[in-house]
Amino acid sequence: MTTINDDTIANRISRVLADRIVTGQLEPGAKLRQDHIAEEFGASHVPVREAFRKLEAQGLAVSEPRRGVRVASFDLKEVREVALMRAELEGLALRQAAPHLTSSILDQAEAATVAGDNSRDVRSWEEANRRFHRLILVPCAMPRLLAAIDDLHSVSARFLFSAWRSDWEVRTDYDHRAILGFLRRGNLDNAVAVLERHVQWIGQKPVKSATGSTRDAFAIVG
């Protein structure tokens, strides 16, 4: 039996590019040239174009009709927009998921919180944080809603990595613990309230640019 090629080349390219954009290896506004990318992946430019379309749908790239596609840029306004959307949709998901939450799931979510608190770098903190959110939301069993939340999470992560690429300070996530506490006690309304506030929390941080001047970086921290 040969190697099972479960997904298409276009999907593979799309995943790699998405990761590069989210982690900041590809900077906002950078041009994505299909021929170059095709060459890098040892493929032709047709699957590359299909990958572009997927990135576009996820909000990670923007395509101008006959002028090519660029990495999507963002500003504080868009950080806020994504935070608000996540708050609403995650609140909805938690309400629907609550009846199906087991103590086993909540234990796993607590473990994810601990893992996040012990994370020494942004990347692993983000991974643990996403695991927490997914764990308590997936039982809502609403695929379209979960897919939408997932896309927003990717964009959130991009903001996060943009602001805290290398320097990350350890902090304890009291919100996650409060949410779990309310869920264990069956107090859904408070759990949702904390979650929605939590996701809207936008961290702010001064960043020194190459010229010595400082600009403010913003990111959703939750």
Next chain:
Amino acid sequence: MTTINDDTIANRISRVLADRIVTGQLEPGAKLRQDHIAEEFGASHVPVREAFRKLEAQGLAVSEPRRGVRVASFDLKEVREVALMRAELEGLALRQAAPHLTSSILDQAEAATVAGDNSRDVRSWEEANRRFHRLILVPCAMPRLLAAIDDLHSVSARFLFSAWRSDWEVRTDYDHRAILGFLRRGNLDNAVAVLERHVQWIGQKPVKSATGSTRDAFAIVG
């Protein structure tokens, strides 16, 4: 000057197919064969595949890796899911749009409501209904949010056309009027509350199938 080719062939194909799926000309589960579609549009299959990717992102088609793409099917569960998502997101959009609403906009929205009440067929009712929602939400100036709402509206419309393809009874939209009333009086909380309830209202209707048996059809009516 020649005909301005503002958008790509792929976008054009995508729009036409989306319309066919939404109006029910293409039934759920129907296979979309790229060569046939390419031939119909006098194009090759590359732009067709790109159109497929867009439809997939909108939730109108599903693609299995090497087995082609089909028109997305749906059930009552998904109707509910879309209704809940629309309720949350439209509520959010209205809250953000409220400070920017002018009496001129509200007048146009009222005109759209009247047009809806006078509509004799589903299609024109849907068009007027969508116009109403867009008018009061667009001033939120959140492009990603509005795009998400727009996609959900398309899916809503698909459910609607599926249930009431030909027989549509005229009805007066009290909810729209109540929303406008609250907005005019500056009572945002009540306006949002009515809107969220309004969008979650799922109409139900018995439909006679070819065999003589009856099944229930469902659709978001708002």
Next chain:
DNA sequence: CCGTTTAAATTTATAGATAATTTGTGATTC
């Protein structure tokens, strides 16, 4: 009647051709 093999249809990917946009160069004007 069921499983295997063969053939047709269809998706996926490649390579090449076309069209449009951008960029660089040169000429003309102020």
Next chain:
DNA sequence: GAATCACAAATTATCTATAAATTTAAACGG
């Protein structure tokens, strides 16, 4: 002499045409 406009060349995206791989179906044999 500097700046702007026009034109040309190169780069890049888009589409067509063709080939390879995979799935679906159909036929054959047990």
